[in-house]
Amino acid sequence: xxxxxxxxxxxxxxxxxxxxxxxxxxxxxxGVTVSATGPAASLGIPERDTVALLPTEIGGQKVQYxxxxxxxxxxxxxxxxxxxxxxxxxxxxxGTSVTPASLAMSDVAAETKTPMISVAANAKLVEPVDGPRKxxxxxxxxxxxMASALADAMVKQxxxxxxxxxxxxxxxxxxxxxxxxxxxxxxxxVVAAERFARPDTSVTGQVLKLLAARPDGIxxxxxxxxxxxxxxxxxxxxxxxxxxxTHGAANSDVLRVCGKAxxxxxxxxxxxxxxxxxxxxxxxxxxxLAYVHAYEAKYGPGTTNTFGxxxxxxxxxxxxAIPRALKTGAxxxxxxxxxxxxxxxxxxxxxPASQGIFNMSPTDxxxxxxxxxxxxxxVNGKWTYQPDL
Amino acid sequence: MDLTIALILLQDxxxxxxxxxxxxxxxxxxxxxxxxxxxxxxxxxxxxxxxLAFLANGRVPGTAYLLLLLGVLTCLVExxxxxxxxxxxxxxxxxxxxxxxxxxxxxxxxxxxxPGVPLALRVLFALALVIPLGPMIYRLVYQxxxxxxxxxxxxISVAVHFALTGLGLLFFxxxxxxTPALVEGTVQxxxxxxxxxxxxxxxxxVVLIAALWLFFGRTLYGRALRATAVNRRGARLVGIxxxxxxxxxxxxxxAIGALSGMLIAAITTIYYDTGFLIGLKGFVAAIFGGLISYxxxxxxxxxxxxxxxxxxxxxxxxxxxxxxxxxxxxxLWRSLGSVxxxxxx
Numbered sequence: 001x002x003x004x005x006x007x008x009x010x011x012x013x014x015x016x017x018x019x020x021x022x023x024x025x026x027x028x029x030x031g032v033t034v035s036a037t038g039p040a041a042s043l044g045i046p047e048r049d050t051v052a053l054l055p056t057e058i059g060g061q062k063v064q065y066x067x068x069x070x071x072x073x074x075x076x077x078x079x080x081x082x083x084x085x086x087x088x089x090x091x092x093x094x095g096t097s098v099t100p101a102s103l104a105m106s107d108v109a110a111e112t113k114t115p116m117i118s119v120a121a122n123a124k125l126v127e128p129v130d131g132p133r134k135x136x137x138x139x140x141x142x143x144x145x146m147a148s149a150l151a152d153a154m155v156k157q158x159x160x161x162x163x164x165x166x167x168x169x170x171x172x173x174x175x176x177x178x179x180x181x182x183x184x185x186x187x188x189x190v191v192a193a194e195r196f197a198r199p200d201t202s203v204t205g206q207v208l209k210l211l212a213a214r215p216d217g218i219x220x221x222x223x224x225x226x227x228x229x230x231x232x233x234x235x236x237x238x239x240x241x242x243x244x245x246t247h248g249a250a251n252s253d254v255l256r257v258c259g260k261a262x263x264x265x266x267x268x269x270x271x272x273x274x275x276x277x278x279x280x281x282x283x284x285x286x287x288x289l290a291y292v293h294a295y296e297a298k299y300g301p302g303t304t305n306t307f308g309x310x311x312x313x314x315x316x317x318x319x320x321a322i323p324r325a326l327k328t329g330a331x332x333x334x335x336x337x338x339x340x341x342x343x344x345x346x347x348x349x350x351x352p353a354s355q356g357i358f359n360m361s362p363t364d365x366x367x368x369x370x371x372x373x374x375x376x377x378x379v380n381g382k383w384t385y386q387p388d389l
Numbered sequence: 390m391d392l393t394i395a396l397i398l399l400q401d402x403x404x405x406x407x408x409x410x411x412x413x414x415x416x417x418x419x420x421x422x423x424x425x426x427x428x429x430x431x432x433x434x435x436x437x438x439x440x441l442a443f444l445a446n447g448r449v450p451g452t453a454y455l456l457l458l459l460g461v462l463t464c465l466v467e468x469x470x471x472x473x474x475x476x477x478x479x480x481x482x483x484x485x486x487x488x489x490x491x492x493x494x495x496x497x498x499x500x501x502x503x504p505g506v507p508l509a510l511r512v513l514f515a516l517a518l519v520i521p522l523g524p525m526i527y528r529l530v531y532q533x534x535x536x537x538x539x540x541x542x543x544x545i546s547v548a549v550h551f552a553l554t555g556l557g558l559l560f561f562x563x564x565x566x567x568t569p570a571l572v573e574g575t576v577q578x579x580x581x582x583x584x585x586x587x588x589x590x591x592x593x594x595v596v597l598i599a600a601l602w603l604f605f606g607r608t609l610y611g612r613a614l615r616a617t618a619v620n621r622r623g624a625r626l627v628g629i630x631x632x633x634x635x636x637x638x639x640x641x642x643x644a645i646g647a648l649s650g651m652l653i654a655a656i657t658t659i660y661y662d663t664g665f666l667i668g669l670k671g672f673v674a675a676i677f678g679g680l681i682s683y684x685x686x687x688x689x690x691x692x693x694x695x696x697x698x699x700x701x702x703x704x705x706x707x708x709x710x711x712x713x714x715x716x717x718x719x720x721l722w723r724s725l726g727s728v729x730x731x732x733x734x
Contacts (some may be wrong), residue, residue, distance in 0.1 A: 041558060041564075042563035140426065168706050194705045195706040201663065202657060205703075206702070208394050212394070225564045225565040225658055226565070229657065251564070253565075254566075257565050259567075310634055
């Protein structure tokens with residue numbers, strides 16, 4: 001592990017050096033830590049790339065972003081936030097990509113009284129808002145929000161029994177819990193729950209067990225291209241029921257790896273995924289397209305990724321809150337400003353962002369409601385908006 | 390569980406086991422000849438699979454540049470050692486395989502990635518890209534420390550593993566890739582459908598094991614490698630170069646790894662970091678053979694594969710735990726049964 005650490009430190013130092021020229025006249029400092037390497041790299045890379053699109057001037061003040069990689073490693077994420085707060089005296093921290101590392105970071109955020117906006121999904125990060133969570137906000141939709149959307153769709157598609165196959169980690173655990181609650185509230189029974197790991201090369205055993213339980217529908221709770229493995233196996237073994245995915249599958253690489261096997265799968269996603277197809281009446285359409293246009297102007301057509309959208313939304317939150325915090329008269333770089341910024345984040349009201357409309361409050365640090373989700377089905381290898389589900 | 394399910398699981402287990410067997414054999418081979426516990430073996434699997442996937446998707450894989458970079462470094466290192474010993478004889482050969490070959494491959498890469506190239510040609514091209522990485526890594530990393538202890542060599546292997554994984558992320562990105570099937574079609578045997586690709590994997594596995602057996606039993610180079618494995622100093626005394634043996638071993642290891650990768654990339658998604666876990670299971674298999682026995686390693690690999698398939702059916706959340714816990718009783722049994730030897734000779 002020593003080799004990995006020192007390699008990462010070097011990377012971190014290199015990232016820091018790259019950011020140095022910005023320091024000259026910058027006033028507001030934003031520390032960003034993402035998982036640009038390691039198991040969650042597929043989330044961290046678009047998030048990191050999005051930082052380059054965030055506003056460099058807010059409320060008349062220059063904004064400096066300091067980006068570090070935590071390699072999907074909890075210890076490294078904590079080291080990064082320690083560095084941000086102790087050496088760089090940042091005003092706000094954005095990140096990191098995954099829940100366990102974000103949870104560990106929230107203690108440091110509270111201890112140093114620095115507001116932090118996580119781009120990890122789990123509701124545990126901000127619920128309930130007390131103790132260290134007073135300083136933590138997050139931009140991705142809660143799993144419960146997505147699970148209830150799935151349960152509604154299942155009712156409409158007359159699914160009575162549900163099979164589950166998910167990651168054998170916090171993501172799968174969280175989803176199993178939320179989906180069970182949401183499904184049982186609608187009278188749907190979860191009849192089998194299987195697990196697999198991200199690097200697995202075969203899920204034959206799990207899929208056979210699921211097929212033996214004969215569920216009407218199966219939910220695959222995984223993220224990124226690994227979702228294709230159970231999907232393909234289910235199709236190849238002749239499963240005829242409905243196959244559902246979580247918003248973790250909302251990634252164009254999934255369609256590339258999955259090919260024809262992914263046709264017909266149904267998932268809840270942020271409005272960003274199908275922004276162009278949304279009716280103009282959708283409140284999130286304009287703000288979602290703003291991100292798509294900004295990202296594709298820099299990285300090429302078709303490159304937008306919903307994970308990057310979470311970082312963009314974190315940028316929109318500080319863009320909205322910083323002018324309010326500056327009005328209190330506190331100077332950036334001081335504890336007073338950080339406290340003012342935290343209070344200002346709680347006052348975010350009806351802010352349109354790429355994944356929905358944010359309404360923060362002293363009791364809600366996630367802020368998204370039903371406008372932060374749409375149902376999507378893959379039709380002929382394309383994400384297709386399903387207004388009727 | 391009925392018979393059909395058991396048969397399907399058995400099929401799945403044998404398929405995975407065949408790949409573990411190949412990697413286990415490569416690990417045993419490398420350890421015997423060079424005493425290196427070669428953790429990056431799995432990286433050859435991913436590099437092979439992903440290079441082929443990139444070619445199939447019309448892109449030049451980053452391995453082409455890595456090959457050139459390592460080739461240039463190899464030439465420089467060889468030049469320094471030749472200059473020191475005033476032995477320039479044989480330097481032409483180094484230039485040929487470490488500089489001209491990578492340059493030629495890099496120049497040809499866009500053609501291999503062009504649409505319409507048959508898959509078989511792409512497989513050969515991807516093999517040509519990955520296999521020379523083996524001897525280059527040996528020359529650059531392991532040869533300078535060939536007298537070091539097993540522990541130092543192991544630590545170096547960990548470093549090489551992390552370096553290669555990082556490069557893999559750089560070259561291929563974080564998301565996975567698949568390749569088209571090498572052979573199409575399915576065959577129905579009893580209640581279970583077997584895809585032709587499965588037979589390709591098993592067939593290649595059997596052919597490779599047979600080829601290795603012939604190579605070690607019948608050829609001069611093979612016998613020289615065996616001699617090095619039995620007694621390094623003795624082999625050197627009778628004029629076998631342990632360096633040549635080392636280079637040859639790493640070439641074989643890279644070839645086996647890259648080929649295994651291409652075989653399974655049509656069956657499952659391969660990520661830049663998949664290789665580690667596959668390699669680790671190959672390692673568990675190699676431990677069965679105490680890192681010295683090829684047949685025991687192959688049998689161990691099949692056992693690991695089948696155990697994995699059945700535990701994924703019965704207790705999927707604990708699958709990895711079950712497979713890796715297996716190493717403890719095996720180590721206990723081996724440590725009770727074996728006689729302690731000194732490390733060298």
